[in-house]
Amino acid sequence: MSIPIYTYDAVIVGAGLAGCAAARELQNAGKKVAVITKLHPLRSHSGAAQGGINAAFSDEDSVELHEFDTVKGSDYLADQDAVEFMCKNAPETIRWAEKMGAAFSRKPDGKIAQRPFGGQSSPRACFAKDRTGLTLLQTVYEQAYRVGVKFWDEWYAADIIYKDGKVSGVVAFNIRDMQVAIFNAKTVMFATGGYARAYKINSNAHANTGDGLSIVARHGLPLEDMEFVQFHPSGLSGNGVLISEAARGEGGRLYNAKGERFMEKYAPNALELASRDVVARAILNEIREGRGVGPRKDAVYLDVTHLGKDLIMNKLPELRELAMTFLGLDMIKEPILISATAHYSMGGIPVDIDGHARKNNKEFIEGFYAAGECSCVSVHGANRLGANSVLEALLFGRFVGKTMLKDLESIELRKAVQEDAATALKEIEFLLNNNGNESVPALREELQQCMTANAGAFRTKESLQIAVDTVKELRKRFKNVRLRDKSKLFNTELQEALEFGHMLDYSLFIVESAIAREESRGAHYREDFQNRDDENFLKHTMAYMDKDGNISLDYMDVVLGKHELRERNY
């Protein structure tokens, strides 16, 4: 049976903030755009962002201060040219979203309201109650829909067409009936989200499985800084569902089993609003030293009762609902139970400021772009500041759309052929027909447990070696998998198997990159190398996977700038 080939100027995978923003930009300029998403666009994980989006536009704030906070937060691993670009364009980007309809909370004078967030020198996070991502996602999707972007929803992107340094399309299938199609295009953009689901306790959506990363890596292309995974300080005890930093931004306090406000020990100045890596490690340290609370003693208290009912209902209503649903605790009346949860991926597909994906330290891939959490620009370096992620996705998504528009003038379409779908078809065929005795849920559970235990907020050479060995072992066992569902109709078991295959591959990138980085920087904390080592490790990891699945590492210089290296204290 022949596979249909659809031709577009631009094909974008992922319909979150970055994907929708780029698509609108291109379609608005008269280009033919397709967005492929395995969900409905409005289900994208951008919508889960709660607390805010940063822009320095209050009188007390400045773009330079936003840059400084971001660079310091990144533990100096961020590329300062990219940070400057982001901070400079943040005010316009947020106002653009407002003009398109975003329902921001307002100050009495009618301007967009802002709240304090961790690691920020000034209240800078613009917000829509505690559902900032939702209003932004709705807005960008609505306006992309308005200009006529074609959304292919509930389609699963399985592969890119990559040959001779050039990407010319995407191979995808319809989840509803498994019809495979080739999307042939001059330009392809990935906006496929991050990889924190590799961890057992994480805050990410089920669908946010980071497939895009290993789709790229399987072609021998690099992934950057994969060892940097952010552990958010406040996930609900037991399941890791996020309680936004807004809870601490508005004044929430952390207490251990002895009733001590323990952040006084770890960050005497910033307290609960130190950067996320600092607070997350403090919480985990309290727990492992026996001062945890809750039925499993695996949590600390987050207390907002002193803020009063009005403030909580007005500014944190969703958070209150979450704690009621999952813990049965009402934060108006009592403290809730939280602990660190794998949350955000600083690493990803290496790109320059314009979104061009890198083939290596020096060369770029023609026709291939990335933005949002799946990309590494790098504006977050070793640790992202709160309310910078939605900013990055929206801002770079939009600007990468502009880059693609410009590049379309000079890129030639390479016509797709049926064989371009061969790898994807083979992978699907294997999973549907393989008759082994392993199950995906069981293997995934082992992987996630292992990653949380050995490649989490605290790491050592030994623990990471266990993780490397486990991932390799699980990869072998995955070859012996068996699916029960052989149907072509909405086969979500097949989809989970494909996603797990990707998870195995990028997990190896995380642990191999982490074991080689013998220092502690931002979210990457090595108990056997507790200090930052600028002499040897002020550089980006560039990791490659060969045909046999082995990882090799290279490094790339960090772009420094006006913000000089300093010790990082909060």
Place this chain on the structure above:
Amino acid sequence: MSTEHKITTQKVNFKVFRFNADEDYLPYYENYDMEVTSEEVVLDILNRIKWDHDGSFSYRRSCRHGICGACAIKVNGRSTLACKESMNDMVALFGKELVIEPLSIKRAVKDMVIDKADFWEKHDAITPYLVAEIDENPTTENLVSPKDAQKLDEADLCIQCGACHYACPVVEINEDFFGPAAFAAAYRFEADVRDNSESRLKDVNEERQGVWDCVKCFECAQVCPKDIDPIGKITKLHQMAFQEGVANNNVAVRHAVGFKKSIVKNGVLDEGGLVLYSEGPAIVKHLPVAFKMFTKGKIVPPWGITKSENLDEIQKLVKSSSTAKF
């Protein structure tokens, strides 16, 4: 400071709707007995069925904390967002025998997965975006007072889960009806001071598809997992139609207008007069019923209405509060 927080478990029986449109002639129900903990939500049960019992069990899900809207299903006939409904609450409400079904059985594709095309078509029909000139390089934002911002009345929190749409009895029998979710979306933009649409409010006022066909059963408000109160938004769209002067001259609208006229005239409701005003010449079809009601003393003729003693005051109140243009 200390909160005593215990995890409890209980045994629950699940009767789960199964169907594969490609393979099954008819749907069937599968039984699962499970130990359920107080920490679990309905989605955890769906996951356990898929991961521990039968990999082919299919449902939509993503965010797992009530913000993406993918996982709405029905539990014991009630629309439920699976990731936001705690099992403890479900058992308290329905007991230990729970029936898990898709939102709409007649639209079932596979297990919990339904064909939601009608839902999205209705959503698309209400001009679901802010109609405004977009300044691509703004240096300032629109100024919106907190009071104006509040006019959205949480309609922007709707996550398009479809719980209300497939609980709505009018959606079930009238395929043109936009449904409560689409109306909440229409209200979200109509209430936005930045919106300039000239067609949306008219569209949601058309007969059959529009707000006038709502039967006001409040089912949508009951099942909404985000407390959007769609029926409240429908009521506000009614009011907006009069305020903006776009209400059509149809029986439903005349019914509302006739109400007001009757109150202004008599201070009390003249039911016979109201029917005459709403239906016009079509009132003849009601004559047999009217005659019977009249003979039993259920209605009085228009000339027999006793006007309110405080008619003056009532008329002043109506005058000062009404913004209707009709």
